Amino acid sequence: MSVDNSILSVDDVSVHFTDSSGFLGLFGERQTVRAVDGISLDIGENDVVTLIGESGCGKSTLGKTIIGAQEPTHGSITFRGQDIWEAKNSRDPDIPFSEIRRSLQIIHQDPGSALNPNQRILTSLMLPLKKWNPNLGEEERRKRVYALLERVGLTPAEDFVERFPHQLSGGEKQRVVLVRSLLLNPDVILADEAISALDVSLRVEMMDLMLELQDLFNTSYVFISHDLSNARYIAEKSGGRIAVMYLGRIVEVGPIEQVIGNPQHPYTQALKWATPNLYEGEGDDDLPIRKIDIPDPTNRPSGCHFHPRCPKAREVCETDDPGAFEDEDGHAARCFRADDTHEYWDSPSIVDD
Amino acid sequence: MRTSNQNDSNPDQDVVFEVRDLEVTFGTNRGESRVVRNVDFDIYRNETLGMVGESGSGKSMTSSALMNAVVSPGETSGEVTYYPPDGGEPISVLELDEEELRKFRWGEVAMVFQGAMSSFNPVKKVRGHFKETLEDHNRDVEAGLERAHQILGDLYLDPDRVLDSYPYELSGGMKQRALVALALILEPEVLVMDEPTAALDLLMQRSIVSLLKDLKEEYDLTIIFITHDLPLLTKLADRLVVMYAFDIVEVGSTEEILYDAAHPYTRSLLNATPDLNAPIEEMQSISGSKPDPVTNIPGCSYRPRCPMADESCAEAEPPMADRGNGHRTACFYHDDVSDEIPIPAMEAAEEGGEGE
Numbered sequence: 154m155s156v157d158n159s160i161l162s163v164d165d166v167s168v169h170f171t172d173s174s175g176f177l178g179l180f181g182e183r184q185t186v187r188a189v190d191g192i193s194l195d196i197g198e199n200d201v202v203t204l205i206g207e208s209g210c211g212k213s214t215l216g217k218t219i220i221g222a223q224e225p226t227h228g229s230i231t232f233r234g235q236d237i238w239e240a241k242n243s244r245d246p247d248i249p250f251s252e253i254r255r256s257l258q259i260i261h262q263d264p265g266s267a268l269n270p271n272q273r274i275l276t277s278l279m280l281p282l283k284k285w286n287p288n289l290g291e292e293e294r295r296k297r298v299y300a301l302l303e304r305v306g307l308t309p310a311e312d313f314v315e316r317f318p319h320q321l322s323g324g325e326k327q328r329v330v331l332v333r334s335l336l337l338n339p340d341v342i343l344a345d346e347a348i349s350a351l352d353v354s355l356r357v358e359m360m361d362l363m364l365e366l367q368d369l370f371n372t373s374y375v376f377i378s379h380d381l382s383n384a385r386y387i388a389e390k391s392g393g394r395i396a397v398m399y400l401g402r403i404v405e406v407g408p409i410e411q412v413i414g415n416p417q418h419p420y421t422q423a424l425k426w427a428t429p430n431l432y433e434g435e436g437d438d439d440l441p442i443r444k445i446d447i448p449d450p451t452n453r454p455s456g457c458h459f460h461p462r463c464p465k466a467r468e469v470c471e472t473d474d475p476g477a478f479e480d481e482d483g484h485a486a487r488c489f490r491a492d493d494t495h496e497y498w499d500s501p502s503i504v505d506d
Numbered sequence: 507m508r509t510s511n512q513n514d515s516n517p518d519q520d521v522v523f524e525v526r527d528l529e530v531t532f533g534t535n536r537g538e539s540r541v542v543r544n545v546d547f548d549i550y551r552n553e554t555l556g557m558v559g560e561s562g563s564g565k566s567m568t569s570s571a572l573m574n575a576v577v578s579p580g581e582t583s584g585e586v587t588y589y590p591p592d593g594g595e596p597i598s599v600l601e602l603d604e605e606e607l608r609k610f611r612w613g614e615v616a617m618v619f620q621g622a623m624s625s626f627n628p629v630k631k632v633r634g635h636f637k638e639t640l641e642d643h644n645r646d647v648e649a650g651l652e653r654a655h656q657i658l659g660d661l662y663l664d665p666d667r668v669l670d671s672y673p674y675e676l677s678g679g680m681k682q683r684a685l686v687a688l689a690l691i692l693e694p695e696v697l698v699m700d701e702p703t704a705a706l707d708l709l710m711q712r713s714i715v716s717l718l719k720d721l722k723e724e725y726d727l728t729i730i731f732i733t734h735d736l737p738l739l740t741k742l743a744d745r746l747v748v749m750y751a752f753d754i755v756e757v758g759s760t761e762e763i764l765y766d767a768a769h770p771y772t773r774s775l776l777n778a779t780p781d782l783n784a785p786i787e788e789m790q791s792i793s794g795s796k797p798d799p800v801t802n803i804p805g806c807s808y809r810p811r812c813p814m815a816d817e818s819c820a821e822a823e824p825p826m827a828d829r830g831n832g833h834r835t836a837c838f839y840h841d842d843v844s845d846e847i848p849i850p851a852m853e854a855a856e857e858g859g860e861g862e
Contacts, residue, residue, distance in 0.1 A: 207707040207708075207709060207710075208707055322795060352560045352561055352734070352796075353560070353734055353735075353736070353775075353778060353779060353780075354560060354774075354775060354778045354791055354792040355791050355792075356778075356780065356791070357778055357780065357789045357790055357791045358790070358791035358793075359791075361791075379707055379708060380708060380780070381708065381782065382737075382780035382781060382782055383780050385780075385782055386780050386786055386789065389786050390786050413782060423709060424708065424709060425782070426712065427708045427709040427711065427712035427713070428708060428712075428737070428782060429712065429737045429738055429740070429741045430737060430781045430782050430783045430784075430851075431736065431737050431740060431764060431776060431779060431781050431784075431851060431852075432764065432781070432783060432784075432851055432852050432854075432855030432856075433783065433855065438716045438719060438741075439716075440713055440716060442709070442713075444662070445662045445679065445709075445710065445713045446662075446677060446679060446680060447677070
């Protein structure tokens with residue numbers, strides 16, 4: 154799906170990891186994990202895209218590929234019209250690679266390990282600013298750091314900048330990391346499970362803060378989460394999109410209201426079941442999947458990769474790989490069931506009850 | 507849902523565990539750290555009791571104390587009384603010697619911890635763990651392994667494949683389920699689970715919770731489930747215990763806690779919980795930070811963060827007020843809380859009727 158004013162364009166990107174080390178490589182076949190498999194996605198100005206899926210589905214690899222930290226094995230990533238990996242390898246690109254790297258920032262899950270434990274917060278924040286804005290004077294840099302710290306509620310800033318990371322709580326550290334990436338005025342921030350390590354009671358506040366700053370800095374977010382309710386919160390509040398990943402592919406993508414309100418893919422439906430709500434009565438205890446465990450990623454099932462777990466699988470799903478069926482609202486699902494006229498509906502079921 | 511009556515001396519309920527004046531302390535160089543403070547509660551036979559609270563609220567320490575398993579140099583005091591089935595002699599858990607404890611743990615009360623991945627010996631096959639456990643407790647190994655097959659099957663695992671695997675050959679979710687089976691191999695009365703699903707994917711978490719419900723029925727278990735994941739817990743637990751600042755602030759049936767919570771902390775926690783149905787503009791975090799186990803806050807421990815606090819909350823610690831049907835809460839203003847702190851998600855659900 155495309156966005157009009159896109160900053161980043163991901164075009165048919167794949168990232169494959171091949172196990173070539175160890176003596177096993179001499180015998181047997183090399184094992185290839187298709188962590189990302191032919192994904193296309195556009196990210197616009199002031200856009201929010203949330204990626205969700207189980208561990209091992211490739212969401213972090215896709216995220217890293219999007220911000221140019223992981224080179225794809227196939228396909229291309231373009232930043233404002235400039236191919237990122239061409240920029241890196243060419244002598245005279247339109248946009249230099251260093252400029253692209255500055256524009257695409259990342260916030261990790263564990264803020265504790267993202268900050269140097271031996272540096273005061275001030276040092277951690279001033280260094281990147283100095284590197285990327287060498288013309289700024291010390292005083293000006295300090296002013297920017299203080300202003301932004303106060304903006305995220307770390308007041309008084311003079312007190313916080315003198316502390317070491319271990320003197321901050323988890324929520325405070327995550328704010329410092331957020332401030333550090335925003336100081337560079339990036340176009341896109343990849344937040345990889347950035348709030349998962351925070352206590353439940355603090356998550357909403359952190360997500361609100363990220364969105365407030367988005368308005369201020371005109372930043373886009375790629376927000377990775379394994380938690381559907383957090384993904385929904387941030388996507389709905391920002392009017393963003395959600396992309397559901399399974400075994401290296403986006404199996405459903407679209408505006409949040411549609412994907413959560415009217416999920417088309419049985420996998421999205423299963424994720425929704427797995428995210429119980431407080432106020433919804435008893436809930437259904439029957440598993441909406443036939444197998445609990447994820448298949449071996451080096452040996453993915455034929456046809457639709459989800460068919461061995463899918464409660465709606467039919468014979469055609471074992472042999473044919475469904476493409477994306479997109480409706481007029483930009484809501485797409487890789488499932489035959491999204492197509493009312495597909496031969497799937499005449500195919501015999503392979504689910505035995 | 508069955509509402510259980512939880513007056514402390516209620517004759518209708520068959521009590522498994524009775525906990526009184528439970529204290530757990532650690533000496534630190536900043537002073538004495540009191541991580542469990544004066545905790546009283548009962549656990550009933552064949553119920554699922556959920557314990558919820560922020561990290562560091564004392565829920566894990568409280569559950570460890572049920573088996574006298576608080577790690578050294580922690581000091582446990584108070585009374586933990588275990589009542590065996592069929593009217594056996596009550597056991598005072600904190601007074602058991604090492605040999606008695608060894609029998610008590612696993613045989614009567616089994617525990618599954620959060621770090622399941624590291625609970626297995628990496629150089630021993632899963633079958634070896636089952637055999638060793640059966641032998642150590644002088645059980646019939648043949649019959650025990652038969653039982654293991656059955657439980658593993660109940661947990662959607664291929665019993666022979668799992669038993670013949672080394673731990674590293676299994677995924678996190680498989681290991682966690684194998685560990686649940688191992689915990690049940692000696693047919694314990696009570697299963698204590700401390701964040702058993704926290705490290706797993708949400709689909710696996712929810713699946714395990716569903717399977718636990720079936721296991722509980724099939725093997726007549728009492729389950730104590732500790733987590734910070736409130737929505738998941740409400741799908742499993744009959745009763746909930748809410749902990750804040752090292753003590754219980756509210757206890758009641760899951761229904762009562764969800765729809766009639768009478769402690770400001772519980773209501774704020776419900777409002778802070780991300781929910782797919784809740785109106786997003788209404789969700790909010792709890793302001794302020796959680797208390798330090800070394801400091802003693804006079805009066806109500808939630809006072810510094812509570813929007814309803816006044817001088818009386820600073821003067822005395824609120825006692826547990828009985829709201830009937832076993833619903834008790836430690837707040838002076840428990841009758842006013844629902845007006846002061848509304849829960850929009852609940853109201854939205856009630857207006858929209860019973861949603862899916």
